[in-house]
Amino acid sequence: MTIPVVSMENISFAYEEKTILENVNLEIPRGAFMGLVGPNGGGKTTLIKLILGLQQPNQGSIRILNQPVRQFRNWNKLGFVSQKANAFNRGFPATVFEVVSMGLTAKVGYLKFLTKKHKEKIMQAIDQVGMLEYARENVGNLSGGQQQRVFIARSLVNEPELLILDEPTVGVDQENVKRFYDLLHQLNEERGITLLLVTHDTGIMTEHATDLVCLNKTLHFHGEPEVYTSLSGEDLSRIYGHPVNIVTHNH
Amino acid sequence: MLADFLQYDFLRHTFLTGILIGIIAPLLGTFIVVRRLSLIADALSHVTLAGIAFGMMMEKKFAVTFLTPFYSGMAFSVLGSILIEKLRGVYKAYQELAIPIIMSGGVGLSVIFISVADGFNTDLFNYLFGSVSAVSQNDFLLILVISIIIVGVVALFYKELFTLSFDEEHATVSGLHAKRIHLLFIVLTALVIAASIRIVGVLLVSALMTLPVAASMRLAKGFKQMMFLSVIFGELAVMIGLISGYYLSIPPGGTIVMVSIVILLLSIGIKKLRPNLSKVRESE
Numbered sequence: 069m070t071i072p073v074v075s076m077e078n079i080s081f082a083y084e085e086k087t088i089l090e091n092v093n094l095e096i097p098r099g100a101f102m103g104l105v106g107p108n109g110g111g112k113t114t115l116i117k118l119i120l121g122l123q124q125p126n127q128g129s130i131r132i133l134n135q136p137v138r139q140f141r142n143w144n145k146l147g148f149v150s151q152k153a154n155a156f157n158r159g160f161p162a163t164v165f166e167v168v169s170m171g172l173t174a175k176v177g178y179l180k181f182l183t184k185k186h187k188e189k190i191m192q193a194i195d196q197v198g199m200l201e202y203a204r205e206n207v208g209n210l211s212g213g214q215q216q217r218v219f220i221a222r223s224l225v226n227e228p229e230l231l232i233l234d235e236p237t238v239g240v241d242q243e244n245v246k247r248f249y250d251l252l253h254q255l256n257e258e259r260g261i262t263l264l265l266v267t268h269d270t271g272i273m274t275e276h277a278t279d280l281v282c283l284n285k286t287l288h289f290h291g292e293p294e295v296y297t298s299l300s301g302e303d304l305s306r307i308y309g310h311p312v313n314i315v316t317h318n319h
Numbered sequence: 320m321l322a323d324f325l326q327y328d329f330l331r332h333t334f335l336t337g338i339l340i341g342i343i344a345p346l347l348g349t350f351i352v353v354r355r356l357s358l359i360a361d362a363l364s365h366v367t368l369a370g371i372a373f374g375m376m377m378e379k380k381f382a383v384t385f386l387t388p389f390y391s392g393m394a395f396s397v398l399g400s401i402l403i404e405k406l407r408g409v410y411k412a413y414q415e416l417a418i419p420i421i422m423s424g425g426v427g428l429s430v431i432f433i434s435v436a437d438g439f440n441t442d443l444f445n446y447l448f449g450s451v452s453a454v455s456q457n458d459f460l461l462i463l464v465i466s467i468i469i470v471g472v473v474a475l476f477y478k479e480l481f482t483l484s485f486d487e488e489h490a491t492v493s494g495l496h497a498k499r500i501h502l503l504f505i506v507l508t509a510l511v512i513a514a515s516i517r518i519v520g521v522l523l524v525s526a527l528m529t530l531p532v533a534a535s536m537r538l539a540k541g542f543k544q545m546m547f548l549s550v551i552f553g554e555l556a557v558m559i560g561l562i563s564g565y566y567l568s569i570p571p572g573g574t575i576v577m578v579s580i581v582i583l584l585l586s587i588g589i590k591k592l593r594p595n596l597s598k599v600r601e602s603e
């Protein structure tokens with residue numbers, strides 16, 4: 069068996085006294101397209117922060133690419149598009165090219181400049197997300213969906229092995245959401261990038277994801293998305309603590 | 320018109336210093352504006368005033384001459400900047416609180432030092448509103464060194480400063496040392512402010528850092544272009560402001576800021592015209 073990209077063992081985490089995560093065991097297999105769902109405040113963003121090393125667990129161990137997270141230094145192998153990514157300062161005068169180039173800042177390192185080769189890579193990443201014709205436009209003038217593509221390109225430019233997206237399609241219209249998932253699908257299938265995607269849209273997960281995880285303090289479900297959507301309303305309200313409706317998409 | 324500036328030593332030093340601060344103030348100003356920290360420049364200029372007043376007091380009351388107000392102003396400014404960065408760490412959710420704390424501290428100290436130093440005098444007036452005749456050769460040389468350092472550091476750390484200004488969380492995740500770079504940046508800002516104060520004055524120095532940026536922001540595509548335009552606007556404002564201030568016997572702080580505002584208004588006007596211009600070009 070290949071080594072998982074992320075493996076979390078017995079993780080617990082609390083902000084001060086408030087326990088957010090309890091005994092979470094999770095492996096993200098290489099090449100997976102994992103959907104992460106759960107109620108608001110269920111700890112999804114917190115789980116991601118633990119993976120990214122922004123918070124340390126109170127208990128348990130996390131390994132990233134087979135290294136303990138504390139010793140992990142190769143952060144550009146992980147791409148991250150935050151829940152707040154499109155809450156950036158829209159008046160910030162940066163072109164698409166400039167934003168994507170920021171993905172390389174840490175990788176290139178201090179006191180070094182971007183070379184021609186880096187610039188080609190930046191253009192490639194912009195091309196991959198289909199934004200080439202906007203490369204010289206200010207990112208603040210783009211639509212929400214286009215901006216999300218730019219932020220994905222900023223991660224792709226590092227050729228990450230794992231791409232983490234925290235509710236990337238909030239505020240993106242239905243048509244563009246579909247194109248967005250097609251892009252993710254393509255990155256996963258063709259480039260073999262492992263994906264961890266937080267979403268409230270379980271319907272679309274059945275179409276694209278290989279694994280689905282439901283988190284509300286602890287892991288309540290881990291399996292195929294089809295199984296999750298076939299759960300009865302009672303099962304789900306047990307997980308969520310309140311009644312829920314499943315959104316299904318029939319394309 | 321430039322004849323006097325080339326002929327008299329003191330004017331020449333002022334003029335050359337003007338060229339330098341016309342570059343460095345808007346250069347750092349671009350980062351300050353996009354990080355929404357415009358008021359930090361004001362806070363630091365008031366701390367610098369406290370340092371200047373401290374230097375004057377030492378001169379007058381204790382006959383300490385090696386510590387000129389210019390140097391003590393610079394020292395206070397740098398210390399103040401480090402303090403602001405620390406306070407921003409303490410009040411994480413209310414980072415802007417650091418600004419009024421430092422600003423009022425600066426004004427409070429200034430009042431005390433000024434009154435101990437026997438109150439208001441023309442020197443102080445020059446520090447508040449700028450002066451065309453205040454730059455000595457030594458001051459100029461120090462400002463030259465500071466300018467070289469600032470342009471060098473901004474060039475070397477451009478991508479880090481830019482990346483952090485745009486999205487601090489993402490920058491931190493990718494492994495940048497946000498704290499150290501912020502500290503470096505704010506110390507540079509303190510140096511620019513102290514260097515600019517002789518010409519533009521305490522009360523108006525933040526304008527030279529922000530107004531050219533505000534003007535170029537409306538016109539530029541992308542960050543580099545905005546930086547470049549800001550420096551051009553800043554340079555224009557300083558040159559026109561210095562020369563007209565000298566001939567009209569007005570402190571240059573006032574004229575420089577007024578020129579900056581005219582540039583800003585023009586850029587707003589041009590922006591309104593430009594959509595039509597580009598349409599014309601397309602139909603050709």
Ligand SMILES: Nc1ncnc2c1ncn2[C@@H]1O[C@H](COP(=O)(O)OP(=O)(O)OP(=O)(O)O)[C@@H](O)[C@H]1O
Nearest residue numbers: 083084088106107108109110111112113114115151
């Ligand atoms: N910085 C913080 N300090 C204290 N508590 C926090 C902090 N960040 C989050 N929390 C708490 O942790 C809990 C989990 O938050 P988290 O952001 O992980 O939820 P989430 O599953 O991502 O929710 P959503 O679907 O709304 O994004 C929430 O109850 C929240 O109040």
Ligand SMILES: [Mg+2]
Nearest residue numbers: 112113151234
């Ligand atoms: Mg969240």
